[in-house]
Amino acid sequence: MTSLEHPNDAIINWIRSHKKLIYLTADLSIIILTLTSIHILRLTGWLTQNAWAAIFYISALTVVAKQLLRHRRSLLLAITFWVLLSIGCYTTLSWIWGGRFLAGWTSEQSLNFKELLSSTLTAVGGIGAVGYLVIKYREQASAERAEVHQNEGEADKKLTAAVQQLGSNSPQVRIAGVYALADVADTYEGPYHQRVVDILCGYLRTDRLLKDANGDTRYATNEDGSPNYSLPISADNPVESTILSVLASHLRSSTTAEAKHQSRGPWSICTLDIHGAHITEHVNFDYAQIGEIDAHGIQLTQGASFTQTKFTNRASFDNSTFTQIANFWKSKFENEVSFRGTTFKQVAFFAENSFKQEVDFSEASFTQEVNFRGTQFLRTTDFRHASFKEKTDFSAVSFTQTPRLFEAIFSRLITFEDATFMQTADFRNTTFKGRTIFINCTFQGKTKFTATTFHQDASFQNASFMLTTDFGGVSFIHSVNFSECTFKNAVEFTSSNFSGDAIFEDTTFMLDAEFTAASFANQPSFEKARFNFSLKGAHRIIFPEQVNLNNNSLPPGAEWSGSQI
The missing domain is CATH 1.20.58 (Methane Monooxygenase Hydroxylase; Chain G, domain 1)
Incomplete structure (x- = not known):
């Protein structure tokens, strides 16, 4: 052998x-x-x-x-x-x-x-x-x-004739070729579904952009007359929109009632290969059910809507560009999905999504607002080195496994309000340039904010930390609010820098609390904060010298409480 x-x-x-x-x-x-x-x-x-x-x-x-x-x-x-x-x-x-x-x-x-x-x-x-x-x-x-x-002989003849129509110089003949191809797939079914899909997707991958006399791509102009390189001009809009319409209609049920429940269409088991395509028409795959799709490097110059779309196999949008709104509201990803290095130039909606397998947004760039509200991430989630330049909403999100958010950059308001982290939450070396909200969050695994920087106000009010929490080396340039938080395990603020107000009012520390070498520009507020009485004198509750302590070796307003807090 x-x-x-x-x-x-x-x-x-x-x-x-x-x-x-x-x-x-x-x-x-x-x-x-x-x-x-x-x-x-x-x-x-x-x-x-x-x-x-x-x-x-x-x-x-x-x-x-x-x-x-x-x-x-x-x-x-x-x-x-x-x-x-x-x-x-x-x-x-x-x-x-x-x-x-x-x-x-x-x-x-x-x-x-x-x-x-x-x-x-x-x-x-x-x-x-x-x-x-x-x-x-x-x-x-x-x-x-x-x-x-x-x-089969008849189907092959019709298929050949339709392909010849698709290669015509006349847009009307090409449109007729698109419908002829769809008719072949509908009539003879079986392997002809995938063959026709391959032909239509292959056509979309061809260079159909309008050229000038020098053979260079022509672009729409801005108000000042300069070229808008985000909007190339296509010479094939009618045919392209027809292909997109035919694909969409065959990726969802023919009945309206079923179509709105992500019912399968005749082409839902097919693989869509549109990598590197330049799509200048609006894409509407709402309520569709898509098998495997390879859209890496695709350029979408108009809006793209995948509302309540189900992706049953792997989906790849790596290094793609969404020039206009990208709407994935309530979509379901049954398999792996990757948006690695993808650029979203307008608003991106991923609210109430379900990612059942690994999802990769590493190095992605969100230029405008992005909404992940209520989304479920059931497997590993990767946002490493991603940049969020406008408001970002992760409220009520559920991370079942470890989300990799370290070294990401959030330039504007970012909210994780009511979010749940089932495993380790890793925000190491992350930069929060805007206001940051972690109100009512639940961290059930380890929490890592090591060497993270908060440039604006940050609020962790009423958050729960179940396992060890590390804020070592963190920079809070403005105020930070940990009031009503519960730290059920050891928490560390070693070498952290609090440049604004630091509020720990009504906060519960059930185990170690270490502020060794931490720097406070103002006296922190620990009013009604509770520390574990069994740790008194055990050198496991540590404050820097600059923090004023009362006779109980605690900041003013804080108190020792029973071992069962």
């Missing part, structure tokens, strides 16, 4: 080259099994002649079956096989009903000539009926194969 040969291929090749040995082994196995059964069942009424009859029948059936496998088109072998099989079924049923092995072939009473003749004619008629059925089946199968070949 070569290094590239699969083990299963080696087994199949060996079987094909040793057919005689395999057939001989099968025959011997049947005979041995039969003789063993006779020996075991000899006390239950089996007779020697019955045993030999069974051996003869099984051997004959095996020989005929082997020959039929070698010569599949032999009508005589087919009739013989089915006659033998019918005899076996008849014998088995008569054995069950009559209580004797050959109850259907022998009689305990002697028969007269008339009864013998009747039985003989019945048997001959049965054999003839089986042969007739085999012949009719062969005729029907042959007719169906001929019809299939004829249909």
